[in-house]
Amino acid sequence: MITLTHYLVLSAILFSIGVVGVLIRRDAIVIFMCIELMLNAVNLSFVAFAHFLHSMEGQMFVFFSMTVAAAEATVGLAIIIAMFRNKDTVNVDNMNIMKW
Amino acid sequence: MLDLVAFILLFPLAGSAINGLFGRRLRKESVGYIACGAIGLSFFVSILVFSGLLALPPEQRIFEKHLFSWIQSGSFNAAAGFQADPLSSLMSLIVTGVGFLIHIYSIGYMHEDKGYHRYFSYLNLFTFSMLLLVLSNNFLLMFVGWEAVGLCSYLLIGFWFEKKSASDAAKKAFVVNRVGDFGFALGIMMIFLTFHSIDFTEVFNAASHGKFAIGDVTITIITLLLFMGAAGKSAQIPLYTWLPDAMEGPTPVSALIHAATMVTAGIYMIARSNVLYMLSPFTMTIVASIGAATALFAASIGLMQNDIKRVLAYSTISQLGYMFLACGVGAFTAGIFHLMTHAFFKALLFLGSGSVIHALSGEQDMRKMGGLKNHIPVTYKTFFIGTVAIAGIPPFAGFFSKDEILLEAFVKGNVIYWAIGAVAAFLTAFYMFRLLFMTFHGESRVDHHVKEHLHESPRNMTVPLMILAGLSIVGGFLGLPGASALNHFLSPVFGGHGHNEMHGSEASSHHGIGLPSLMMVVSTLIAIGGIWLAYQMYVKRQELPKKLAERFALPYKVLLNKYYVDEIYDAVFVNPIKKISVQLWKRVDAMMIDGSVNGVARFFTGTSNVFRLLQTGYVRNYAFYIVVGCIFILILTTWLNK
Numbered sequence: 206m207i208t209l210t211h212y213l214v215l216s217a218i219l220f221s222i223g224v225v226g227v228l229i230r231r232d233a234i235v236i237f238m239c240i241e242l243m244l245n246a247v248n249l250s251f252v253a254f255a256h257f258l259h260s261m262e263g264q265m266f267v268f269f270s271m272t273v274a275a276a277e278a279t280v281g282l283a284i285i286i287a288m289f290r291n292k293d294t295v296n297v298d299n300m301n302i303m304k305w
Numbered sequence: 306m307l308d309l310v311a312f313i314l315l316f317p318l319a320g321s322a323i324n325g326l327f328g329r330r331l332r333k334e335s336v337g338y339i340a341c342g343a344i345g346l347s348f349f350v351s352i353l354v355f356s357g358l359l360a361l362p363p364e365q366r367i368f369e370k371h372l373f374s375w376i377q378s379g380s381f382n383a384a385a386g387f388q389a390d391p392l393s394s395l396m397s398l399i400v401t402g403v404g405f406l407i408h409i410y411s412i413g414y415m416h417e418d419k420g421y422h423r424y425f426s427y428l429n430l431f432t433f434s435m436l437l438l439v440l441s442n443n444f445l446l447m448f449v450g451w452e453a454v455g456l457c458s459y460l461l462i463g464f465w466f467e468k469k470s471a472s473d474a475a476k477k478a479f480v481v482n483r484v485g486d487f488g489f490a491l492g493i494m495m496i497f498l499t500f501h502s503i504d505f506t507e508v509f510n511a512a513s514h515g516k517f518a519i520g521d522v523t524i525t526i527i528t529l530l531l532f533m534g535a536a537g538k539s540a541q542i543p544l545y546t547w548l549p550d551a552m553e554g555p556t557p558v559s560a561l562i563h564a565a566t567m568v569t570a571g572i573y574m575i576a577r578s579n580v581l582y583m584l585s586p587f588t589m590t591i592v593a594s595i596g597a598a599t600a601l602f603a604a605s606i607g608l609m610q611n612d613i614k615r616v617l618a619y620s621t622i623s624q625l626g627y628m629f630l631a632c633g634v635g636a637f638t639a640g641i642f643h644l645m646t647h648a649f650f651k652a653l654l655f656l657g658s659g660s661v662i663h664a665l666s667g668e669q670d671m672r673k674m675g676g677l678k679n680h681i682p683v684t685y686k687t688f689f690i691g692t693v694a695i696a697g698i699p700p701f702a703g704f705f706s707k708d709e710i711l712l713e714a715f716v717k718g719n720v721i722y723w724a725i726g727a728v729a730a731f732l733t734a735f736y737m738f739r740l741l742f743m744t745f746h747g748e749s750r751v752d753h754h755v756k757e758h759l760h761e762s763p764r765n766m767t768v769p770l771m772i773l774a775g776l777s778i779v780g781g782f783l784g785l786p787g788a789s790a791l792n793h794f795l796s797p798v799f800g801g802h803g804h805n806e807m808h809g810s811e812a813s814s815h816h817g818i819g820l821p822s823l824m825m826v827v828s829t830l831i832a833i834g835g836i837w838l839a840y841q842m843y844v845k846r847q848e849l850p851k852k853l854a855e856r857f858a859l860p861y862k863v864l865l866n867k868y869y870v871d872e873i874y875d876a877v878f879v880n881p882i883k884k885i886s887v888q889l890w891k892r893v894d895a896m897m898i899d900g901s902v903n904g905v906a907r908f909f910t911g912t913s914n915v916f917r918l919l920q921t922g923y924v925r926n927y928a929f930y931i932v933v934g935c936i937f938i939l940i941l942t943t944w945l946n947k
Contacts, residue, residue, distance in 0.1 A: 228929050301922065 212253035219246035233285050233295040237278075244274050306357035307368040309350050310389045313397055314436045316347040321429035328422025337412040340425035344408050344432055348401035355394045366391055366797050369442050369506070376445070380501060388442035388505060392641065392798045396439040396573055399648050403565045404432045406769035410656050411557040413766035414663060424464060424555070431457035435566050439573060444493045444503040447574070451489065451538065454567045455482045461562060462554040474550035481547040485537015489574075492530030499523050509580040517584055528581050528588040535571030539625045542599045546871055548622055552614040556659030559614060564621050564655050565648040572628045572644050576637045579799055583635065593633025593718055597725040600626030602868075604732035608739070609864040612669050613658045616740050620695065621651055623729055627710050630722060636713035637799045638792050642784040643710055645791075646702035649780045650694040653773035657688035660762045660770065661744060666755050671740065676749035680759045683767045685745050687774040692741045694777040696734035697832040699825070704832075705781035712786075712824045727831055734835025742843040786821050 219242060226239030248267045255263030289295050320343025328336050358366045367390040376383040408428060415424050434457055438450030455478075463475030493503060500508045517524050535541070540548035551563050562568070575582060575592065582589060600623045607619035624647050631640035662669055664681050678685045694701035697708065707730060715723040749756070761767070784791040842849045854861045863869070 224932055228925055228932065297925070298923070 209253055209257045213250055216246045216250040216253070219243075219249065231296050231298055233288065233297050233300075236297065237281050237285065241274065241278070244270065306353045306360075307389055308370065310354050310368070310370050310387045310440060311372060312350045313347050313354065313401065313440065314387070314433055316343040316350070317429045317433040317436065319343060321426050321433060324422050324429065325426035328426060331422065333416075333421055336422045336425055340429050341405065341408045341412065343429055344401055344405045347432070347436070348398075348405045351394065351397045351401045354389050355398055358389060358391065358394050363793075363797050367506075371442075381497065383443060383445040383503060385446060386442040387440040389440070390798060391795050392573075392576060393440050395641070395645070395795070397436055399645055400432065400435050400439060400566050403648050403652050403773075404435075404561055406772055407557050407561045407565075407652060407656065410560075410659070410766050410769040411555075413763045414557050414659055415555060418555075420464065424461075427457055427460045427464070428558070428561070431461065431562060431567070435570070438570055442505055444496060444505070444508075447577075448489065448493060451534070451570060451574075452486065454562070454570065455479065455486065455538070458482075458551070458562050458567055461558040462551045464554055464558065468553070471553040474547075474553040478547040478551050481544050482537050485534045485544055487533075488530045488537070489534025492527050492534065495523070495527045495530060499527065505577065509578075512580045512584060519584055520586060521584060524581055525585040525587050528578070528585045529591065531574060531578060531581075532588060532592055535574050535629075536595065537571075538574075539568050539571030539629070540622050541571070541595050541626065541629060542602060545599065545603065545622050546874060549615050549618040549867075552612070552618050556614065556655060556662060559618070560652045560655030560659065563618065564651040568621060568625060569628070569644045569648070572625070572632060572640055575629075575632045576641055576799070579632075579637050582632070589633050589635065591633070593630050593714075593722060596626045596629025596631075596633050597714075597722050597729075598626070599623065600630060600729040601725050601732075602626075604729045604736065605864060606867045607736040608732060609861070611671050613661065613671050613674070613740060613744060614655070614669055616671075616736060617651070617654055617658060620654075620733065620737065621647075623733060624651065624695070627707065627726065627729070630714055630718075630726060631710040634714050634718040634722065636710065636717065638784075638789070638795050639706065639709040639713050641795060642789075642791050643706035645783070646694070646706040646777070646780045649773055649776040650691045650701075650703055653687060653691040653770060653777055654695065656766070656770055656773065657684055657691060660684040660766055661688075663762050663766070664759055665751065666758055668751075668755060671743040673750050673752065674744045675747045675751070676745070677751075677759075678745040681761045683761060684770065687767075687770040688745070689741065690774040690777055692737045696737050696836060697730055697828055698836075699829060700778075700781060702777050702780035704829070705784050705786070708825055708828050709784060709786065711828055712821055715824065716820075727828070730828060731831045731835045734832040735839045738836045738839035739843050742839060746844055747847070786825075 223239045223241075223243030223246060226242065227236050230236050230239065248270055251263040251267045251270075255261065255267075285295055288300060292299055320340050323339055324331075324336055331339075358368070367388065369386055369388050371384055371386040373385050374382065375385040408425075411424070411428065415421055418424060431454060434450050434453030436450075438447055438454060441447040441450060459475045459479045462478050463472045466472045466475070496508060497503050500511050502508055502511075512524070537544040548563060548568065552559055554563075582592070603619045603622035603626060607616050607623065610616045610619060624643070628640040628643050628647070631637070631643060660681065661674070661677065661684060664677070664684070665674065668674070690701070694703040697704045699705075711723055711726045711730070714726050751759070783789070842853075866872075
């Protein structure tokens, strides 16, 4: 029998992988993908809660966050392309012209 | 007309501002015209105010012009207001009148100076400050003027500041005056504590209405503190040392500030506060004694000086001593009378010496003068009149005022005051004629190339000399014994409390006409004696001074070195203070204060260097801190929920 705990543990694992990815990777695209991973880990827990609590509200939230994530992906990828055009790289350590 | 009193001050201030701000771009003539015009207008308004006062009946001759409330704090209230009464209007006439002549003289004297506009700006500022001192209607505003004349004195003594001696003299004048001003400031505070007001009218009314017994301790302390200020400003023992050094300034400055006006501020202040002084016999004794001592002491130093301006400086100190002697025995009118005549003849003497110095291309040593009488005749004649006036030969101005002081000292003080005054008068006659003979008579000791340039001064310098000479001749008739117009005019200020002014003339009626006439004869004889001695020593038997110097080597040396007072002050006050200051600088300032300030800064630099490492500039690291924080909070909440 798969319980709520299983879902939540899976969600936590996915979220942690996302966090670690954001922290240790330097490639902007990978970091971006890790953020998506964190977002979807949360979505998973929303859906799990919605199922086990017999409530539709969690699923509604997921729709919203997926829409926002899609918009965010568009903007984010556009920014990364703009960065690449300027610097010929997507390594975030090189994005330091604002640093004093 | 009395309403115009504020304009007396306005013109010099405006003149000073214009010359100070734009003088560099103006032509020399315009600078001179602006400065003299400002004082001239001020003099004109002073005459208007004076005649306005004369038109009133004597007991109503006081007019206060309240401009605005200057400082208001709790019960303390200082107004910016001016007061026209016989004393202040007389003083403003002297200041603007003599000042006007000296301004005109300065046009010629300072003609070739590169700081021309700066000079006139300072001179106008000085006149403004002096008028502020004289015309203010409360002690605090008077103190502002008092400090401002000190500032102008500093600026003008140090006018040729490239010369080290001049800037040193300026500093000395400023610092010595600080000592006196400290007392004056304390005195004003005491007045406020005692009377809850600093307004002249209120304070003097309160004091004269019997609230304080004669000899009251508070009043004695107040008057002593005020006298401390007066002694500093008017160069009395022990604070006189700055005045001879102040001769480093341009000669017209010595005439205006260090002879005619500023140094008399102390006399004016005491005369103004006469109500308070009459309540304290002890202070009066101190004032009279210090005045008499100074008169004698400075006159004796004047005997041996060889710098023409320094002789006049010691003479000024000595004459100021006379005025304090007069105030100290309660003869305020006599003091103010002598102040006025002294302003005439001493300004004349200083300007005359300036003319001599001008003719000799800057030479001030009398040993390098002599025989100038035919080369600069106008200067000689006017200087002669001034010398006779100060020596006290009737009917010149100095005779009447000095004689009145001696008479009052005899009648109201005691014989010792009179004797000291008489000896000082003898010395005065002697050293002034010594100066005259050494400078103008005898054989010329002038350098050859200086002699070729010998010339009489231009008309803008000689005309003021002639006018002042005229005043030195007739000035004394304002205070003729028995029928003194001055006495009558000033009586509302000094006569309000019974036992001073009329006393002199009462005394003369008590003693019949005999005593004053006898006094006159005696003081004339004293003056003639001094002149005769000077004639013997410096004209007829010129080897005599040298012989006397050899015979009395020790007294001669002591006098020549001015009793070593400067050296003693240096050893007792100046050098110890300097040493302490150096220690304070090195130990307290450099080590403790700078150390603690720098230490605090160093501490923060050190700790910042550690914490700076947290700021890497990588977003990744900041995100890591956020995650660590979140985990920490999660652990904390779970642990707390257990």
